[in-house]
Amino acid sequence: MLGFWLSAYARLIRTRPLYVVVLAPGPETVAAREAGRGKTGYGAHWSVAELDRVLRAETPRIGLWLDTSELSVGETVEAILAQRQRARVA
Template sequence: MYVVVLAPDPQAVAAREAGRDKRAYGGSWTPAALDAVLRRETPRRGLWLDTSALTPGQTVDGILAGLATAQIRDP
């Protein structure tokens, strides 16, 4: 099993959201709020990849390069 967490910074998420027709965030549900919960409450297992400045192709390359880190083995 592999775990990959795509974790761009909140500013990158907000910029991407601004370029989309539909909205996923609003009110107290903001990119910064979601990011804070993700980083505070999600165990640091697998590959955490900051995709803030990556293209989709670079993201795929980063995932493939990090497969050893992403692999989760039973304890």
């Protein structure tokens, strides 16, 4: 969820407690990861740079935001669990 959609979607969820975690690796990391995949999530409609701009400039800073550029999957999970109280929004 990007932009205002993040808050709008979070308001629709009635389960409590509610946690929001935003994984926000840098655009260079996203581009490198994308290049190594067999499919693409970016292209004609959205570039990595444009999605990164929307994420950082237009998305409300709710929950836990993690720069996962240098983290493995396991390290990301550990960081989320260690900081889960910062992720709680409701």
